[in-house]
Structure formats: structure tokens, C-alpha cells
Amino acid sequence: HVSKGLVVTQLDVQPGECVKVKGKILSDAKGFSVNVGKDSSTLMLHFNPRFDCHGDVNTVVCNSKEDGTWGEEDRKADFPFQQGDKVEICISFDAAEVKVKVPEVEFEFPNRLGMEKIQYLAVEGDFKVKAIKFS
Numbered sequence: 560h561v562s563k564g565l566v567v568t569q570l571d572v573q574p575g576e577c578v579k580v581k582g583k584i585l586s587d588a589k590g591f592s593v594n595v596g597k598d599s600s601t602l603m604l605h606f607n608p609r610f611d612c613h614g615d616v617n618t619v620v621c622n623s624k625e626d627g628t629w630g631e632e633d634r635k636a637d638f639p640f641q642q643g644d645k646v647e648i649c650i651s652f653d654a655a656e657v658k659v660k661v662p663e664v665e666f667e668f669p670n671r672l673g674m675e676k677i678q679y680l681a682v683e684g685d686f687k688v689k690a691i692k693f694s
């Protein structure tokens with residue numbers, strides 16, 4: 560399993576609010592993930608840019624996780640990331656969907672679990688977190 564990165568629990572992020580993660584993608588990154596939800600087993604969104612891992616090259620894979628079981632993967636067309644880049648990722652949600660804003664591109668993913676708040680944030684993989692901000 561990927562090494563443990565930053566984990567934040569006891570959050571209470573409401574619809575319309577934003578979780579901002581600033582950091583640096585490692586220069587030899589294979590992939591990283593930003594995970595938000597209730598806890599590590601119940602994720603509203605697993606946002607997983609893959610440079611070269613699990614058989615994917617330069618592909619953003621999104622998924623949800625319910626009580627430890629992955630949902631259907633959603634592979635995105637855009638891949639606005641480069642190894643070594645500094646990135647700022649903003650995640651917000653409402654009853655219908657989760658939005659992931661990065662410069663130039665906004666990804667959308669259905670709020671499959673109908674979650675009403677984000678209590679958990681975990682950043683995993685080849686990503687060095689510099690700052691997190693809740694607004």
C-alpha cells in the first residue's frame with residue numbers, strides 16, 4: 560500500500576467550502592492521491608493522478624470508496640500535471656458533485672455517497688504537501 564502521507568481528521572467542511580492543498584509533485588513521481596470523505600474506508604473522492612502506475616500513464620483516476628469497497632473508476636480526459644510541478648488543488652462539493660479545481664482545469668465527480676460534510680483528508684504518494692487551507 561502507498562506510504563502514509565498527510566492525514567487530517569475531525570474536519571467539518573460544509574458544502575460550498577473549499578479544501579485547498581498546496582504542494583510539490585516529486586520529480587520522479589509515479590502517482591499521488593488526494594482523498595476526502597468520512598474516514599479512510601469511506602471516501603467521497605479518491606483523486607488519483609497517475610504518471611505511470613497500476614498500468615496507467617498520465618491518467619487521472621477518480622473513485623469513491625464505501626466501507627472499504629471501491630466504486631466504479633472514472634478516468635478523466637485531462638491530465639494537467641507534470642512531475643516536479645508545484646500545484647494547488649481546491650476541492651469543494653455539494654449534494655450532487657465534488658469539484659476538483661487545478662489551474663486551467665476543473666474535474667467533476669458525482670457525490671455518490673450523498674455525503675453532507677468532509678471530515679477526513681489524506682494526501683498519499685509522490686506529493687510533498689507545503690500547505691493546506693480551509694476556506
Ligand SMILES: C=CCO[C@@H]1O[C@H](CO)[C@@H](O[C@@H]2O[C@H](CO)[C@H](O)[C@H](OCc3cn(-c4n[nH]c(N)n4)nn3)[C@H]2O)[C@H](O)[C@H]1NC(C)=O
Pocket residue numbers: 560561592594598599600602605607613614620621622629632681683
Ligand atoms: C486491470 C486490472 C483490474 O483493474 C485495476 O484494478 C486495480 C486494483 O483495484 C486498480 O488500482 C487501484 O485503483 C484504486 C482506485 O480505484 C486505487 O487507486 C488503488 O490505489 C491503492 C490504494 C489507495 N488507497 C487508498 N487511498 N486512500 C485510502 N483511504 N485508500 N487504497 N488503495 C489502486 O490499487 C486499477 O486502477 C484498475 N485498472 C483498471 C484499468 O481498471
